[in-house]
Amino acid sequence: MIIPYLIIMPLLAAFLITLISGKGDTWGVIFSILTEITLIILSVIGFILVLENPLVYNMSGWNIPYTITLVMDSFTGFMLVIVHVIALLALMYSVAYIRHLSKSWKYYALFMLLITGMDGVILTGDLFNLFVFMEIGLFAAYALVAYGNRPEEFEASFKYAVMGSISSTLILVGIGIVYSVTSTLNLAKISEVLATQPVHVVNWIGAIFLVGFGLKAAAMPFHAWLPDAHSSAPAPISSMLSGVLIKALGVYVLIRLIFNVFGFNAIFSRVFLGLGTLSIIAASLLAISQWDMKRLLAYSSVSQVGFILIALGIGTRMAIFGALFHLLNHAIFKGLLFLNAGTVEMCLGTRDLKKMGRLGKVLPITTGTSMIGTLAVSGLPPFNGFFSKLIIIIAAIEAGFFSTAGVAVVGSLLTLAYFMKFQRYGFFGDKVIEILDHKPGLGMQTAMVCLAVLCLVTSILVVPQVRELVMDPVINAVLNQAKYIELVLGR
């Protein structure tokens, strides 16, 4: 059974790093990269295995009402692969990047804890265990946001921690209410019991969790912490937070809870559509007015999460495909763009778009990959962003949500607008720059090139044969509530 090792290994690596490394970061780098490579292999093997037969693991050898269950169906495997691919590339990038900030093993230990938290949230089938792993991941995220020791980073981290604690408290209250209604914490059992409860009970519980996890996913009215935290953090951490953390802790949990546990209904659909529309339009408009490179990208994250939310709100099979595809794509291109921004910040010493200029000569790889990332996020063919947005729009029209389709089109145009600004001032400005503060390392460039290639390669998921092979089991896992219950409870 590979499931528990996906959580044990990063946890073990985190504490081994603190135990073994003295002052330097050599052991930190070695252990974290080895662990991450192993995890990526495990998660890919796991994904291939669970495409056919989902796995359930009971901790400590107890049976269902007493144990903590770890569930690995194809949706879990899909998320795990995304998390570990981005994590490995971010880790590769951070070896060179973090050394110019400080040479300490603490970064790698915290990074491993972040991975532990996300893996745990994705794998667990128990509501309170989900909360605990979420807090582990968030705790590491708070510390990593403040890692660079600058005043604004502490400010952002404090804001993030306060907002995170409020949402965690709400989630805890929600867990209490769920327990008092259903007398169980196992997600499948909750799902079974809630089906017999009146609809308004389910909706109120859903509302509490929507606020709690909406804060983690940074949907529009709850987004205030995200631009600060994601723009102040070190670049690889920004790409982890924006690329996978808000999805693993926010969107993934929302999908799991709403679709597999509470049961999707018209009210949830309307809330998702409302949050998504607000996120897309307002965050895009705010992004256009930004002059801070990473802040612009952070607002763009809010707006792209909006696309995922409206696709979930539509709720048809095609729309779920669009949502999951966009989730994957956003992890890849936003990870890439944050790494680009980090490289530019390291080499020029500024994040201000007005102070940048023509970088094509001195940073050819960064310029090229950022071009690819921009094209992908703005939705131009043949990159992956085009296909996922197209699928979402087609799904909206098919299901009769014409205004939502309109919002998605306007959102794509606005995305193109603020990324034109990003490119025009950040990489193709008037001032020609020839002298750099630092040179980007080899690991940084490799990570960026890998992500840029992935931007192109993941478009292949839109080919019907590949889609049937890879994505259809995932979509089935999301949409089939009865199968999830059956899988976990073994009936």
Add this chain to the structure above:
Amino acid sequence: MILYLLCFILLLIGLYGVITKRDLIKIILSLAIMEYAANLFLVLFAYRKGGTYPILEEGREIAMMVDPLPQALVLTSIVIELGITAMLVALAVRLYQKYNTFDITKIRRLAG
């Protein structure tokens, strides 16, 4: 019912504090109040009328004990809150070192 209501009011007091107070330390304390209210909620949900403490001893019946699971959850969440509070205090100390103030209206390098 009145107990649940009072508990909810405690939660709202904490939330009010987090939103309106300007002092970093007061914000941390308000968060703590909010978290205590949440913990109290969990313990209240577990309460059973006339129930006793859920500890297995020689010659005690299990039937009259209150539900121990939420109490275990509360212990876990207290541990988590300890960690988060320590983190917040550390951040507040660092912020004081950098800005020489605990007033959040003066700590505004990030805006927009």
Add this chain to the structure above:
Amino acid sequence: MKEKHGMTLIVRTITRISVWLIFLYGFYIIFHGHLTPGGGFAGGVILALALLNYMLAYGREKTENWININLLHDMESASAILFLIVGILGIAISGSFLANWLSGGKLFALFSSGTIPILNIIIGIKVCAGLFFVVWTLSIFHIEEEAEE
């Protein structure tokens, strides 16, 4: 001069004696974790409070001489690894993580309930070291701040 690093003679004398009593109580709570309320976390907090009591009474420098800070740091990481190793042994012996692979023993006996007392001791060490380091690190912050101004 002496007052700057610690408290008065009365406090110190009492602390010197009471620290060991607090330690004893902490160990009692940890070792009886599977029989009575308390356990690894509560006992570990009490142990950490004993150390912090000493630190408050005598100041940081004397505490550094009294306990080996580096050793405590290593113990903190090592205890987490030990916990995971006990869990992995569960996979190796009984087939699932953290499974209780020792025999249960008799109910209400001190040496009973399999791996639970072992895990309690490990958690006790971890919590003791962890909580002590939280306060210790915060006090280091304070000194740096004075140095800056």
